[in-house]
Amino acid sequence: MNSEFIEALDQICKDKGIPKDTMFEAIEAALVSAYKKNYGTAQNVKVKMDRETGDVKVYAQKTVVENVYNDLFEISLEDAQKLSKKYQVGDVVDIEVTPKSFGRIAAQNAKQVVVQRIREAERGIVYEDFLSKESEIVTGIVERIERKNVLVDLGKAEATLTPNEQIPNETYNHGDRIKVYIVEVKKTTKGPQILISRSHPGLVKRLFEMEVPELQQGIVEIRSISREPGSRTKMAVYTKDENVDPVGSCVGYKGARVQAVVNELKGEKIDIVKWSSKPQEFVTNALSPAKVLSIDIDEKEKIARVVVPDYQLSLAIGKEGQNVRLAAKLTGWKIDITSESASKS
Incomplete structure (x- = not known):
């Protein structure tokens, strides 16, 4: 290892946003494993890499004891004090044991660690980037x-x-x-x-937000969406501004805004209705395009019993029950539909 390696490492850390100390610690940990693997030792060792020069040294770590029972892990107080008078029983002494051939092994392992850390850092950057885009739309190929x-x-x-x-x-x-x-x-x-996903209701929500400035500005809100992908979506919108038509804002001039979303969804039908805090009003709106004659709300059971004109019954229920099913999901109410003639009998 040499100063050129350290310079290259500095640049890599700067470019990839990896803390320099983190990189050095990772390299040193890898070199401990490399030393033990190549020199078959059970000793406690640590590796230190000089932050300026890149020089690598291996130290055996031994505990100072009165009587040595295992010289791989222990050193006598007498021998320790030959190295430095400061050592006392219980201290850990670092004794350099760097093999002459260790430089080549160190260089090889350091390179592997650097490559691995770069890969991890890049994955981390990509992860953070896409994490910030959760619940958003992106374009892919x-x-x-x-x-x-x-x-x-x-x-x-x-x-x-x-x-x-x-x-x-x-x-x-x-x-x-x-x-x-x-x-x-x-x-x-x-x-x-x-x-x-292409089938998630959130896709419809975000597509409308891209097309409708009033949604981006918060003037109009999307309160709920129910969707059967590829077939039909119902969307409930609301505004506090009495001068703004929330449905008209989302439909756009001559239907241009809603048509842009329909085109992106390859022809999926979209019903946009006005949200209301009043269940009767909201359920009535949700059953659009069918007309409702009367509606009875059971708050306890959360059931809305709806009466529609005879000729509107099939429209209210929809093909294979789709209209009423989506309306129920949109409003959170169970909806029972009866024709006008059946309700009188």
């Missing part, structure tokens, strides 16, 4: 498809879009640019594991 999993290049890292997180019937091809929602970022020994 489809790399390849493996057993229905879509591998997406996010720039500094790769993430897997699993079948459960894909939009049903959406096709992905190599080179496609797609927007994905970061659900969670986990730290693993192989680097950050980034869980992404």
Whole structure:
């Protein structure tokens, strides 16, 4: 090891944001293992690397005792005081045992540690970067498809879009640019594991925030979303500002804002309704586009019993019950729908 190595180490630590002492401690710990492995010793040893010159020295550590029973770990008080009068029983003495050939082994191991620490630091930087993007949208490029999993290049890292997180019937091809929602970022020994989704309701929320300035400014809020990916989404919006139409803000002029989101979601239908703190009003809005004649609320059971015109019954329930199912999820109320004629019989 030499001063050139120390200069290079200084630069690496600066570039990668790794504390210099952390790097030296890691190298010294690795050199202890290398010494024991190469010289087959059971001694207690420590390795010190000079922070200025890079010189490496190995020291056997021995405890000062009155009577020596194991000279690998112990040194007599008499022998210790030959080295320095300051030593007393119970002290630990460092005795240099650096082998002549240790420089080559040290250089090799130091290099391995530096490479490993750089890799760990880079993983840490990527982890922190993506952790700050949890619950956000990022754009990635489809790399390849493996057993229905879509591998997406996010720039500094790769993430897997699993079948459960894909939009049903959406096709992905190599080179496609797609927007994905970061659900969670986990730290693993192989680097950050980034869980992404195209089916998460949060994707719809973030897409609207990108399109609607009133949402970005906090004038309009998205209070709840219920979604059946690839098919239909219901979104409840609210504003405190009486001069602002929250639904109109999200729909946009001639439907431009909502259409931009629909296009990104490959044609998924989106119903935007007005949120209300009054259950009757909120459930009525949530069942849109169906018209509601009357609604009876059971607060205890949290059931909303709704009556609709006969010709609106199938619209209120929706294809395969989708409209009422999404409305129930959006409002948090169980919804029972009855036609006008059935309610009178």
